[in-house]
Amino acid sequence: MQKMQPHLYGNGGNIIMVQVENEYGSYYACDSDYRLWLRDLLKGYVEDKALLYTIDICRQRDFDCGPIPEVYATVDFGISVNASQCFDFLKTIQKGGPPVNSEFYPGWLAHWQEPHPKVTSDAVVRQMKSMLSLNASIKETLENAKHSGPVLENISVISPIPMLKAAYGTFHLQPLVSLFEEVTHRITPVLSAKPLTFESMDINTGFVMYETILLNKFENPVNLTVNSLRDRAIIYLDQVQVGTMNRLKGNTTIFLDIEKHSAQTLSILVENQGRINYGDFIEDRKGILGHVLLDNKIVGPWKDDAHPLNETSWLSSIKPVEHVQVPAFYRTQFTLPEDYTSTLDTYLDTSGWTKGVAFLNDINLGRYWPLAGPQITLYVPC
Known part of the structure; x- marks a missing residue:
């Protein structure tokens, strides 16, 4: 003030x-x-x-x-x-x-x-x-x-002198490192009897990867339920995606086929999709607030690995690889075309991408999820 x-x-x-x-x-x-x-x-x-x-x-x-x-x-x-x-x-x-x-x-x-x-x-x-x-x-x-106001995303009103925008061309992202790799653990993982909330781990944004070892004591298919999911989860068995859950859609149960006579790693990547400052969700906690159940039996213990995505500078030391296991980090570097003497505002078109968060020069541009929409492009100020 x-x-x-x-x-x-x-x-x-x-x-x-x-x-x-x-x-x-x-x-x-x-x-x-x-x-x-x-x-x-x-x-x-x-x-x-x-x-x-x-x-x-x-x-x-x-x-x-x-x-x-x-x-x-x-x-x-x-x-x-x-x-x-x-x-x-x-x-x-x-x-x-x-x-x-x-x-x-x-x-x-x-x-x-x-x-x-x-x-x-x-x-x-x-x-x-x-x-x-x-x-x-x-x-x-x-x-x-x-x-839905009648102005552009950069809040510029229509004026006699248009604000110049630039089209910098197409760039190809290179795979860097999987979120399953230890080098991505910027915060030391926590061991817990039940999944911890984001707030319990003192993070407000990003993702948490919850992992536990499953021993097949069930008859397939096995009912996996995540109680009080906040907000969206991708489910992996031995790092292979087997399903998704979405709090907004009310689907927090899927069926799994677990290999017999072997131990498998269950990974649940939970995304905080944002907070609401009014109504019933004003005190919204994030992560997994309840227990994870297999055929109504509590699963655990857990390794809780937080990824707040509050900075990405550490990725500069990671060398690109040919292939990477998703979920993963990708990167590209580019220089402005010679015919641009100064930087101008532009937009990042995420058409054809799946889901994630985009950064430019370590600045968070926002989420992209073009299949869900309605937002497709991200505003990139100069």
Whole structure:
């Protein structure tokens, strides 16, 4: 906040409003002490140099717990809400001042494995005109990746002078090393009686490889169940993929054929697919939260190998190989074409790829999963 203070409107900057909370009225806690504490904390930095405000949905139960004394109350909604009714309701709470929609959604969230939500520009224009006719102030949420806003992924608006983009050509990735190899263990694996969560291993992102030894005491096919999977898992027997599980799809059980009279390694690679900061999943833990069962019998002990993917510089010392066992790391190096005198923004096209995370110069560009969509390309700023 100290860095932001010079940019506050009262200090000659362009920040006119500072948000205290976002839709807190939808949260079950309804803690008035917390709201007042947060208000006073921000007041200590903002003073009277900008306007403090809150956002809540146009519902009585949300406004029972969302607004904060001495903080300007605003609402948020998209194209399907009756703007006049919502602002009339807001005026019963916020006495004086213009009605404000401080988070107008021109579209909606895009999730993996779901169709890309699209809204017509005519519908957006109609709602904008409706709000402006009511003398309302509007802050539009324009980020394309989140709410289908009418701008590019790099948040550049259409202007008379176009922002130049570059096409740097096609490059081929070289296989480096399998995730099963010990050299990829940047964190010492942990031994445990049951699988540990990401949080128990003090990591917030990436993947965890859970491994245990199976002795065939069952009749094939064997029912493998992962209780409380968070979020997606790839299942391997002796490093050969035999299935996937997906929390969002509700499939956390598969059938295995285990070799008789031999020990096999069961590997479960679990991916943290991101966190949600609202609703039922606000305290979402990642990994395997319950037990792993074979025909309803608990499996263990486990080796838990964390791969947070928070840095990739160590890969520079790995030499490419001809073949690699997936899941694996791949790399390519390239120089800009001679006709480019400076770097320009571009996009990484992941069409034809399977699933993973892309880095450029050790900077995480994001996930790719073109078969699931809706995102195919990753924005690469210069």
